[in-house]
Amino acid sequence: MKEKIIEFLYDDSLKDEFNDLDHDDSLLELGIIDSVKMMEMISFLEENFGIEVDDEELMPENFDSINAIVAFIESKKG
Amino acid sequence: MKTFTMPWGAWYGDKQRRFELPDAWEIDYFGLDADQKVSPQKVETVLDGLSRDLTDKKPASAVIVVDDLTRPVQLDGLLPQIVTRLEGAGVKRSAIKVLIGLGSHAPLSDGDLRKKLGNEIVDRLQCINHDPGETEPIGMEWGKTEIRLNRHYLAAEYKIVVSGLTPHSFAGFSGGAKMLVPGIADMETLAKTHKSVLMGFMGKLGTVEQNKFRDTIESFVHKAGLDFFVGLVLNPDRSIRDLFGGHFVEAHRQASLVAAAFCTVPADGPYDVVISSAYPKDTELLQAENAMIPLKSKKEGLIREDGTLILMSACSQGVGHHGLFGAGGRLYRKARPLRLLKPYNVAFFVENVDGEGFSTVFSEDYFFTDQWIELLNHISVYLPPSPKVAIFPYGSMQLVK
Numbered sequence: 001m002k003e004k005i006i007e008f009l010y011d012d013s014l015k016d017e018f019n020d021l022d023h024d025d026s027l028l029e030l031g032i033i034d035s036v037k038m039m040e041m042i043s044f045l046e047e048n049f050g051i052e053v054d055d056e057e058l059m060p061e062n063f064d065s066i067n068a069i070v071a072f073i074e075s076k077k078g
Numbered sequence: 079m080k081t082f083t084m085p086w087g088a089w090y091g092d093k094q095r096r097f098e099l100p101d102a103w104e105i106d107y108f109g110l111d112a113d114q115k116v117s118p119q120k121v122e123t124v125l126d127g128l129s130r131d132l133t134d135k136k137p138a139s140a141v142i143v144v145d146d147l148t149r150p151v152q153l154d155g156l157l158p159q160i161v162t163r164l165e166g167a168g169v170k171r172s173a174i175k176v177l178i179g180l181g182s183h184a185p186l187s188d189g190d191l192r193k194k195l196g197n198e199i200v201d202r203l204q205c206i207n208h209d210p211g212e213t214e215p216i217g218m219e220w221g222k223t224e225i226r227l228n229r230h231y232l233a234a235e236y237k238i239v240v241s242g243l244t245p246h247s248f249a250g251f252s253g254g255a256k257m258l259v260p261g262i263a264d265m266e267t268l269a270k271t272h273k274s275v276l277m278g279f280m281g282k283l284g285t286v287e288q289n290k291f292r293d294t295i296e297s298f299v300h301k302a303g304l305d306f307f308v309g310l311v312l313n314p315d316r317s318i319r320d321l322f323g324g325h326f327v328e329a330h331r332q333a334s335l336v337a338a339a340f341c342t343v344p345a346d347g348p349y350d351v352v353i354s355s356a357y358p359k360d361t362e363l364l365q366a367e368n369a370m371i372p373l374k375s376k377k378e379g380l381i382r383e384d385g386t387l388i389l390m391s392a393c394s395q396g397v398g399h400h401g402l403f404g405a406g407g408r409l410y411r412k413a414r415p416l417r418l419l420k421p422y423n424v425a426f427f428v429e430n431v432d433g434e435g436f437s438t439v440f441s442e443d444y445f446f447t448d449q450w451i452e453l454l455n456h457i458s459v460y461l462p463p464s465p466k467v468a469i470f471p472y473g474s475m476q477l478v479k
């Protein structure tokens with residue numbers, strides 16, 4: 001799951017950030033996501049992991065690191 | 079050559095500066111009139127409402143939260159009148175504090191305080207710069223974040239907020255509940271607020287209705303308490319055009335409607351060139367993004383694809399300071415080209431900033447200079463012989479439809 005998410009997020013211009021990426025690092029603070037990428041990622045997660053993200057779940061703590069995203073998906077899948 | 083003027087240097091002289099353009103350029107100049115000033119009667123009516131509320135509540139202490147120098151409103155005329163009302167209701171001068179709602183901006187110096195508040199207030203009252211480290215919990219959480227606000231604010235028996243309303247990228251318009259969250263919040267709340275917006279979860283420009291960001295922060299302010307809000311609609315010369323007072327949601331909504339009507343200008347694009355100034359939010363480079371408000375409010379059709387955007391700011395205080403986004407701040411990251419500006423050729427005309435300072439805020443890919451002729455020479459290669467040009471002299475407060 002982690003590899004699939006990282007593959008989606010990967011951007012060649014951020015090679016250094018991805019090389020040093022810890023899975024608890026803030027994706028926003030590293031410049032890996034912004035508002036546009038975030039919306040693309042929500043669609044990606046919904047399509048690829050069979051979940052539906054509710055409005056009230058749109059919180060930084062659910063999406064701001066690889067580990068947070070994985071934990072969120074797992075919690076949705078129960 | 080044709081000439082046009084741009085307001086320049088809010089809080090630092092407020093000059094009208096003249097610039098030249100080639101004769102062949104077709105110019106649409108979108109000014110704003112300062113043709114109306116709030117009447118003394120309207121001020122009295124709003125302050126009478128304050129006095130009635132004070133009479134009912136009989137507080138022994140009060141705090142007045144105001145915005146800082148990055149925001150344009152001058153309060154030296156209005157604040158003494160509010161203090162008079164507080165004293166008239168029995169609140170001792172020694173029990174009245176003025177709290178500067180800085181968020182994580184730089185603290186105001188004594189000179190800055192005098193510009194913003196006037197000598198009478200600075201000499202008579204305790205004026206405090208908000209410190210994100212001096213906060214207490216209000217008993218609410220936002221996701222996993224505990225909301226904490228300034229302890230002086232929470233300790234006061236009567237709470238007043240006074241602020242101007244200008245278009246804001248995510249709060250719709252500045253002021254109201256935003257003066258408290260993030261204005262006087264702790265760093266965790268500040269970071270949470272800005273992250274939510276940067277990740278696109280909430281907020282929109284120029285609209286306070288059905289604005290999830292504003293709805294959220296207003297729920298926190300309901301909990302923390304705010305007795306009286308004074309919302310100021312501003313003229314382009316930074317004087318007060320109109321004001322509304324009372325409950326912080328209702329008064330802010332009323333002021334927002336009037337501010338939106340005043341700040342919105344129709345513009346028939348697409349233009350080959352758009353020139354927009356950050357005035358009256360041109361004190362620092364970190365606020366220069368406010369010059370993009372016309373483009374943010376009309377993303378389609380204002381500038382033609384491959385057109386040119388010229389952003390101007392006096393940057394009287396240089397790069398400036400932001401505890402989250404500035405160099406070393408928690409949300410600071412190396413400046414990259416902005417997606418919003420991708421279709422355009424972008425040039426900055428900014429003063430008091432060197433190359434190193436510029437690149438801490440904006441991408442090195444953008445051309446910047448403090449020489450107007452140099453800028454014209456740089457952009458000339460992108461332009462048709464007679465380019466159609468839109469000029470927004472008060473860009474940070476101009477919404478385009």
